[in-house]
Amino acid sequence: MSTLLTVKNLHVSYQRAITALTGVSLSVDAGQIVAILGANGAGKTTTLRAISGFIGLDNARVTQGSIRFDGTELARRPPYQITRQGIALVPERDKVFPNLSVHENLEVVSSRSAGAERARLQDLVYTHFPRLAALKKREAGLLSGGERQMLALGSAIVCAPRLMLIDELSLGLAPVIVEEIVEHLKSIRTDLGLTILLVEQSAAVAFRLAEHAFVMEHGEVVLSGSSAELESNDAVRNAYLGTGSEGRRSYRDLAMARDKELKA
């Protein structure tokens, strides 16, 4: 399997004062689903925003390192060019245009796809998310959280991405909706041969979707491996699933155990 995305020794600082990433390195093979796990403030979202070119808009910048996508250096490219290169981001919040209808949200996308290909991708979105097909004319601002997530994923799909970046797929959604979205995402990935890099606080969701995962702490990758390996790792189970060999623990216990065990 060829490597599609390579991030090497990535350093990012906000307002030239706060260091958010301190040498993140990771790679994603074509066709893989890869998850990034970590607590709040670990640098997961900053990593995604650096890849998609948006940290410049957050008053942050890449101070060191490289991001290569299919052999092309991405650092310092404007976001719209990165999207047209084949990387689509599904952001954590503000993910749809609220005053546009569902269909208009899919129409505004400017991507590598045009004409028949764009229509095919829109049809694919409606096929996989029939709920959106039924709500084509509804303003996106009136959709439920789950429907918004589906629309955000659909808009990213119409971008004809080769790599989809998803920031917090399950955040704020009912488990039954997450279940539905995960199933659709899996089949869309098969249909399009998509590569997915997913940031997720819910390790259970991440391990269900991803084949490989990276664990981030304090702006760097501290663990990586296949989902199966990480899921059976006691430190990860304790820290992110709350079901290590010592049984369920309180959040405070988990945080302490995470620090201790990940460092060990």
Add this chain to the structure above:
Amino acid sequence: MQLVANIIVLSAIYALISCGYVLIYRVSRVLNLAHGELMMVGAYLLLMTASFTSNPMVAIPVAAVLSLTMGALVYLLLMRRMTGESVLAAILTTIALGILLRGLIVIFFSAAHQYPAVPLGIHSSSVQVLPGARISSLSLILVVVTALVYASLFAFLRLSRWGLRMQAAGQNPLLAAQRGINLHAIYAMVWAISMFTGSVAGMLISLDAGLDQTLIMIGLKAFPAALVGGLDSLLGALIGSLIVAAAEVLLIQYVNPLLADVVPFLILIVMLVVRPWGLFGTREALDRV
């Protein structure tokens, strides 16, 4: 009836100008206080093309294309550099641009009152539009052009992909960029369209009444119309123009003609006190001014 006709003509003038304020604000959240000057530049572009050809079918389209180009250049060469800066910096830049344009126009075209209609051989005749109401033929053209411009803008924004992208950029520029939309291209396009509509108004007014720096005042008076309607609403600009024009015409007729230049700004102040986001605008939009 004559009063009604006068109100319709004046509201068409304000509407044609105020849609430029609204378009730029709605898409890029910048209040373009140089819009009056840019409108005047459009009229002077017609004066310039009229000096090369006496055929209005050539001079007017060429001036319109030049104004489209100039609108895009104002964004690409100047306002683009304001991206990421505070809204106040962008507004101050437009004020400075306006002052600069006024000076340049005096240098290049002089401050004298000039008539672009003369070299183009255009003569405005009087037309009866309502029983007992007559307006000039150029005023009638202006009303028709305003209706066409608004119909085109509504259709463009609602039905075309680029129009939807403009709306998307106005709602959430960050997400728009994430969806592959080139924001600079969108902003350049909206500045071009805004200058085009303003210039068309400037050209038609100058063909009817001649041209000098007082044209800016009409541009400024269209700003209250935009704000009364709501700065991010095209429909609001239409209704706001009608309200401001009606108040102006009626007060001139029944109170004092000297109120002509005062009334729009009086309405503006009242509106800012009572409902600062305008009739059809959104509170959120005003927060960003």
